[in-house]
Amino acid sequence: MTRLYLSPPHVNGRESELAQEAIASNWVAPLGPMVNAFEEEFAQAVAARHAVALSSGSAGLHLALIHLGVGPGDEVVTSSFTFAATAFAIRYVGATPVFIDSSADTWNMNPSLLCDWLDRRGRVGRLPKAVIPVHLYGQCADLDPIVTACERWGVSIVEDAAEALGSSYRGRAPGTFGRCGVWSFNGNKIITTSGGGMLTTEDDSFAAHVRKLAAQAREPAAHYEHAEIGFNYRLSNISAAIGRAQLETLEQRVAARRAHFEAYHAALGGLPGIAFAKEMPYGRHTRWLTCCTIDPAQARADREDVRVALEKVDIESRPLWKPMHLQPVFRGCESVGGAVSGRLFDQGLCLPSGSAMSAQDRARVIATFRSCFCQE
Ligand SMILES: *Cc1c(COP(=O)(O)O)cnc(C)c1O
Numbered sequence: 001m002t003r004l005y006l007s008p009p010h011v012n013g014r015e016s017e018l019a020q021e022a023i024a025s026n027w028v029a030p031l032g033p034m035v036n037a038f039e040e041e042f043a044q045a046v047a048a049r050h051a052v053a054l055s056s057g058s059a060g061l062h063l064a065l066i067h068l069g070v071g072p073g074d075e076v077v078t079s080s081f082t083f084a085a086t087a088f089a090i091r092y093v094g095a096t097p098v099f100i101d102s103s104a105d106t107w108n109m110n111p112s113l114l115c116d117w118l119d120r121r122g123r124v125g126r127l128p129k130a131v132i133p134v135h136l137y138g139q140c141a142d143l144d145p146i147v148t149a150c151e152r153w154g155v156s157i158v159e160d161a162a163e164a165l166g167s168s169y170r171g172r173a174p175g176t177f178g179r180c181g182v183w184s185f186n187g188n189k190i191i192t193t194s195g196g197g198m199l200t201t202e203d204d205s206f207a208a209h210v211r212k213l214a215a216q217a218r219e220p221a222a223h224y225e226h227a228e229i230g231f232n233y234r235l236s237n238i239s240a241a242i243g244r245a246q247l248e249t250l251e252q253r254v255a256a257r258r259a260h261f262e263a264y265h266a267a268l269g270g271l272p273g274i275a276f277a278k279e280m281p282y283g284r285h286t287r288w289l290t291c292c293t294i295d296p297a298q299a300r301a302d303r304e305d306v307r308v309a310l311e312k313v314d315i316e317s318r319p320l321w322k323p324m325h326l327q328p329v330f331r332g333c334e335s336v337g338g339a340v341s342g343r344l345f346d347q348g349l350c351l352p353s354g355s356a357m358s359a360q361d362r363a364r365v366i367a368t369f370r371s372c373f374c375q376e
Pocket of ligand 1: 056057058059082083085134160162163183184185186196197
């Protein structure tokens with residue numbers, strides 16, 4: 001039997017056709033007509049005014065912080081419960097991260113912890129330069145109270161929507177509530193370009209500046225003129241061709257991942273001590289990954305028992321993200337709360353959720369998971 005991966009790339013067939021078209025046109029280059037078309041189609045998919053294709057989501061977060069003028073001595077607030085790339089970008093510009101714990105229901109940034117912290121800092125005139133809420137595992141953070149708190153103090157929001165393509169918040173795509181949204185097309189995300197990202201924004205000058213910074217910051221001149229530091233962060237035309245093909249099937253991908261969740265929930269939700277991430281009433285959870293927690297006080301097994309049992313039959317599963325306030329590299333950074341994300345890390349497991357996974361493979365995961373609970 002072949003190894004079952006957590007969230008492998010899902011090729012639907014049109015990728016090679018469009019990539020071949022790109023090669024035949026001789027646009028084997030960064031930028032080109034496929035990049036332009038991918039940007040237009042992506043902007044339309046999330047109802048954003050501008051979309052700028054980049055080499056990664058990490059590049060998008062980096063350039064967003066540069067555009068907002070974040071630098072050494074500044075603080076940037078983000079969710080402790082996230083993938084490290086969010087917090088790394090804050091260090092790329094020399095700023096200091098502040099980590100906010102999760103809400104127990106959404107698993108995302110706790111808005112009341114953020115609001116209290118901003119009020120305290122606002123009163124003493126020590127506000128952060130930006131807040132980066134993260135929309136984890138396919139579900140939006142509770143944006144309304146986050147936006148209200150940031151507006152009160154005039155703090156910019158950069159939305160890390162890398163895991164949330166296809167999700168919604170009160171009928172709108174994430175990434176359109178803050179100054180910009182950042183997306184990822186890494187191989188494990190809901191769509192892939194084999195590696196890539198996108199920055200979306202409503203702001204003309206934000207988009208133009210990010211576009212310029214990503215292409216080595218060339219000033220408009222026939223010769224190479226540079227007034228600021230640039231980066232080689234644009235997406236290749238071949239990658240964009242793959243992205244266009246992937247984007248065409250986004251809705252089917254969301255449906256497939258949600259169906260995996262429904263099946264896991266139906267088969268495992270009744271086991272003692274097992275809980276699944278909730279879908280909040282404010283929007284659509286894509287179930288990019290189906291995630292559950294295993295409370296060893298009630299269950300007959302703990303997270304590691306289940307993970308190791310799955311690994312023994314060549315099924316990949318992963319603990320939930322280890323919170324940033326517990327990462328050695330961020331030791332000493334301010335952390336606001338931390339018990340909720342700490343518990344999610346101790347007890348949480350992501351199950352195979354790829355949109356091309358068969359019902360038979362899913363049944364294998366379920367049977368192995370259940371076997372951990374049926375032993376004497
Ligand atoms: C994947 C991911 C990123 C980084 O995106 P890359 O394209 O891999 O650089 C950032 N934030 C979160 C939450 C992610 O899951």
